[in-house]
Amino acid sequence: MGDPAGISPELAAKLLALSEVRESADIVVFGDRRILDEGARVAGVDPAIETVDEAQLAASPRGRSVFVDLENLAVEDVTPKEATLAGGQFATGNFRKALQLAAAGRADAVFFTPFNKKAMRLAYPNYDDEIRFINDVLGRSGPASEFNVLGQLWNARVTSHIPLSGVAAAITREAILRSLTLADRAMRDAGFQRPRIAVAGLNPHAGDDGNFGREEIDVIEPAVAEAASRGIVCEGPFPSDTVFLRAKAGVFDAVLTMYHDQGQIAMKLMGFDRGVTLLGGFPFPICTPAHGTAYDIAGQGIANIGASREAILLAARMGREARMRAAA
Known part of the structure; x- marks a missing residue:
């Protein structure tokens, strides 16, 4: 209780x-x-x-x-x-x-x-x-994370309960790899055979080829490539304002977002009265x-x-x- x-x-x-x-x-x-x-x-x-x-x-x-x-x-x-x-x-x-x-x-x-x-x-x-x-x-003290679950659609995140001002510094290659690995394992434990994970960018329009920030080029894309080389089915980074549309349509099983509200807002808008948090x-x-x-x-x-x-x-x-x- x-x-x-x-x-x-x-x-x-x-x-x-x-x-x-x-x-x-x-x-x-x-x-x-x-x-x-x-x-x-x-x-x-x-x-x-x-x-x-x-x-x-x-x-x-x-x-x-x-x-x-x-x-x-x-x-x-x-x-x-x-x-x-x-x-x-x-x-x-x-x-x-x-x-x-x-x-x-x-x-x-x-x-x-x-x-x-x-x-x-x-x-x-x-x-x-x-x-x-x-x-x-x-x-x-091992790695752990919150996942938001809405039916068959999952949301994982790289950072969670930290100030927004600290997010960019916390987005590292190691943190993204750890989050993708944990999401893949948790989803397999929940019955997914080969979960398909989309990775959201950090900046508007996923950085627009570096015009709005280089985190996508320097950090996120290399981490996604390394995770894929380890057998995790993942793609990205995608602009965060459209990636959930593709996931909702069934193209992906999960979206890995860079910070808390980036995914929470989308998931709660789609199903506030059905949403689950899995630790x-x-x-x-x-x-x-x-x-x-x-x-x-x-x-x-x-x-x-x-x-x-x-x-x-x-x-x-x-x-x-x-x-x-x-x-x-």
């Missing part, structure tokens, strides 16, 4: 009430039952999931879904529509438990309803984003809806479940396929 002050509690309740979600996996939910029940009341659904405490979890057999009641937040301690320390502690505590369960080999994938970054920072001062938090919990590069898939906590509509029972449904079903499918690969 994610941030309690927004739509996360009602999204969690709505998901657990969906038969297709319950049938997709054995689900272990971490949170506080009081918060889930309040979300269910707001959403007008019955999640009908068995509650266990943490000590009982180890004895819980496969084949059923359970709610692990950490008793870590009372309803009266939630400040609706506001980022608070209590909300951040609730979200980080739940997320840590889920990550630890997967890291111990007892879960195949992790899904979370939306977090609020301000609340997360209040509870965990080192928090930059979910990737930083996951690395800290797992004690790792790739970890030992197990981690998914969440691409939207945020929606404080403005919290408590009204009108939160759209589409993106959360897509995200948890993707996590279940990728976790299932990873288990099958490991058993082969």
Whole structure:
């Protein structure tokens, strides 16, 4: 369960009430039952999931879904529509438990309803984003990245949560190669046989042959050529204002963009209520809806479940396929 002050509690309740979600996996939910029940009341659904405490979890057999009641937040301690320390502690505590369960080999994938970054920072001062938090919990420092997924179309990025003023300096040949390699591997893990990746330029019109910048000529194009020589199916750089049109038409399976909003804007315009964020590069898939906590509509029972449904079903499918690969 994610941030309690927004739509996360009602999204969690709505998901657990969906038969297709319950049938997709054995689900272990971490949170506080009081918060889930309040979300269910707001959403007008019955999640009908068995509650266990943490000590009982180890004895819980496969084949059923359970709610692990950490008793870590009372309803009266939630400040609706506001980022608070209590909300951040609730979200980080739940997320840590889920990550630890997967890291111990007892879960195949992790899904979370939306977090609020301000609340997360209040509870965990080192928090930059979910990737930083996951690395800290797992004690790792390997490459990882956010991917936005909309149906069969993916968006990867070279830089993510950094100021726009620092983007150009961070666009290096090594960073692009690392991003292409990670995207290719994550997409293969998700079922693509040979993912086709288009690479966006950094500058307007992909630099216009050097008239608007040389990053495309000096950095991006050589990185794409090297990735192709390693067997990754990739092309570019293409102007970023048209590359998504080609990807949407099916010419490519993914677009690698140079910075956060270059891809986020396009993906959210095409399908805000269906977009998924996949955190790739970890030992197990981690998914969440691409939207945020929606404080403005919290408590009204009108939160759209589409993106959360897509995200948890993707996590279940990728976790299932990873288990099958490991058993082969």
